[in-house]
Structures are given as C-alpha cells and as structure tokens.
Amino acid sequence: MSSVLESLPQGGRVAVVRLRSMGDCILTTPALTILKNARPDLRIAVVVESRFAELYENNPDIAEILPPDMRALRNWRPALCLNLHGGRTSTRLTAFSGARVRAGFAHFRFLAMYHVKIPRAQEILGVERKVHTAEHLASAMFYLGAPRMEIGRASLFTASANARVEMPAPPYAVIHAGASAAGKTWPAERFLDIASYLQESLELEPVFIGGPGESLTAFRKWRTLSGAPLGEIKLLMARAALFLGNDSGPAHMAAGFGLPTVVIFGASDPEIWAPWRTPSEVLVGSGGITSVSVPHVRDALGRLRVKA
Numbered sequence: 001m002s003s004v005l006e007s008l009p010q011g012g013r014v015a016v017v018r019l020r021s022m023g024d025c026i027l028t029t030p031a032l033t034i035l036k037n038a039r040p041d042l043r044i045a046v047v048v049e050s051r052f053a054e055l056y057e058n059n060p061d062i063a064e065i066l067p068p069d070m071r072a073l074r075n076w077r078p079a080l081c082l083n084l085h086g087g088r089t090s091t092r093l094t095a096f097s098g099a100r101v102r103a104g105f106a107h108f109r110f111l112a113m114y115h116v117k118i119p120r121a122q123e124i125l126g127v128e129r130k131v132h133t134a135e136h137l138a139s140a141m142f143y144l145g146a147p148r149m150e151i152g153r154a155s156l157f158t159a160s161a162n163a164r165v166e167m168p169a170p171p172y173a174v175i176h177a178g179a180s181a182a183g184k185t186w187p188a189e190r191f192l193d194i195a196s197y198l199q200e201s202l203e204l205e206p207v208f209i210g211g212p213g214e215s216l217t218a219f220r221k222w223r224t225l226s227g228a229p230l231g232e233i234k235l236l237m238a239r240a241a242l243f244l245g246n247d248s249g250p251a252h253m254a255a256g257f258g259l260p261t262v263v264i265f266g267a268s269d270p271e272i273w274a275p276w277r278t279p280s281e282v283l284v285g286s287g288g289i290t291s292v293s294v295p296h297v298r299d300a301l302g303r304l305r306v307k308a
Contacts, residue, residue, distance in 0.1 A: 003145025004101060004116055005039050008079050015078035015097060017047040017090045019068055022230075022249025024133065025052045026256055027276060028084060029059065029155040031137040036061040038146035045076050047093060054230035055253075058157035074098045082144075083108065084137055103144065118143045130271040153277035154256035158235045165232045167239065168223055172205040173198050173306075174237060174254065176245030178214040184246050184266035186289055188218040193294045194244065195222055202306060204241055209233060209250060242306050244297070246289075251275055260304045264292050279304055 008014070014035070018028045025048060032044060045064035046056050053065050066072045073081075073093055081099035083090050086108040094102050095113045103116035111117055118124075121131045121139035131139070138151040175195060179185040195206035208219040209228070216224040225236065234253065237243065243254030243261045247270075251263045255275035262281045263274070266289035270282045281300035285291030 005145035011041050012079040013043045015045045015047055015076055015081045017083045017085055017093055019049050019085045019090050023252040025055045026154045026252040027134045028137050030134050030151050031141050032061045033155055034138055034141040034146050058159055059155055070096055133272055134276045156234055156256040158238050165228055168207055170239055171241045172207050173242040174240045175206055175208050176250040178210050179246040179248050186246055186264045190294050194297050260306050262300045
C-alpha cells in the first residue's frame, strides 16, 4: 500500500498549517526539510500568522507563506493539508482547505474531518521516552511516508539587505530576559550581573532584545533592541557569538543558527523544549527559576567554552 506522500501528484501542493508560537514555528522547519527531501517536487506552503511569517522567509524548502485566511488557502489548491497546530482556527482552515487529503495528529479535536490521523510520536519513532518538540513534528513526516533520517537543526535564513536596524559589531552576546510568565523569568538583576561578566571577562558586548510589550528599561546601560521585526532579530542572531536567556522563542531561534546557548528554565520541560541540535547548557533550579544563581550561569558559560 502506498504512503500519503507517494499518492500525491508530481509537483503537487502541500499546505502545512502552523499558526503559533515562535518556538513551534521554528521547530517545524526540520520537519519541512524532511518533507522536501522526501519529495523535492512538492511545493510547500506554510499557513502562519503574520507576526511569525518572517521566520519562514528565504527558506528554500518553502514555496509560499500564506496568511490564516480561507480564501488564500483554497487558492493555493493543496493536494494535502497538514495541520500541525490543532486549535480551532487551524482545524477550520484544514477542514475547508479543499485538499483531497487532510491530515492531523490523532490527539487533535474534531478527528472526523481528517483522512489521516497521525499517532503519537513515540509510536512512530518506536520509543517510550518523552520526545522533543522537533521530534514530535518530524514524526508526522515519517508517518506520511518520508524515509527515516536524522532530524536536523532548525532552518532559519536571513536577508542582510533588508536590515533597517543598525547591527552591533561582533563579537557580541544576545540576551533575552523576557518570558511569557513570571515563573519563566529569571530576575533582571541577575541578567545585569551576567551582562557585566560577559563584557569584562569574555569581551562580548551584551545586546538585550525584547518583543513587543517587553520593557527593556532595566537594561538601558547596554545596547537594547525592543520590538524589532523578526527578520532583524534573525540577522542579529546569525552574527552573534552567544545566546543567553529564559526558555522562550528567541532561544529556539539562537539554536537554529547554531549558537552556543544557555537557557534558564522555569516551568517548562527541558526534555521537550531544550535548544535543538546546538551546543547548549540548560539550567533548571530545584526550587524554580529563581533558584538558578549567577554562578550557575557562569559555570555553564565555562562548560561551553565561549570565547569572543
């Protein structure tokens, strides 16, 4: 019996619905590479919210970046619509995509609208341990018929000609001190201590970044970049020597560029969300994120042998 990928027409179109968030969007790119390697003739579109669309720009595996709009998706005329998100909006988009084949994970709601129900990643990969998010997403491609292969690093690409923000001169370290919740946020004064250490001991200029709505006032002693387009943040990361921050989307971006990365975890599970395929140190405090000390971070930097 042929696989789903084998059943698709030559030069067929695939729509991959991946609405949010930053980390999930980034960790979808290894799966897209596996899909493209399996069927180089396929034209792959990613359906994504505008705030994350720049993550996929200049990616050679992707033929089109589509908004989460029914008309745009139907006009793409996908032969296969693969829902990797599973929320209400993505389910509705998938259901009315017009695709001959609709696929989604078996733990999603509204299963009746999927022709292909993808089982647990553990079943596909033949393991019973926790799987990383990158493995979970890539396992869908194996189930659809892609040959088993190593799940590579996330794929992120820059376009330096589009830079609108003045970039610092290397060497520098990118620091993201923000997070989505207080329990995932290391204290600001400790980030300041580490910034001084990076400058004085490792000769790396600290550059603090923040997303829309994240205040960088506490870090104004150093260079800051607040609310910049993701294309600018990608360019900043691509030229950096180090990333340091809380468990958040920028940590996955840093890993996508292969940066030595130190990530301080709070409530999230590092087995599922650790930096993927990059030299990294994951710090988890036994008493929550505030139990990770400045010396812990300095020791992690030493183990990574970070140099200017």
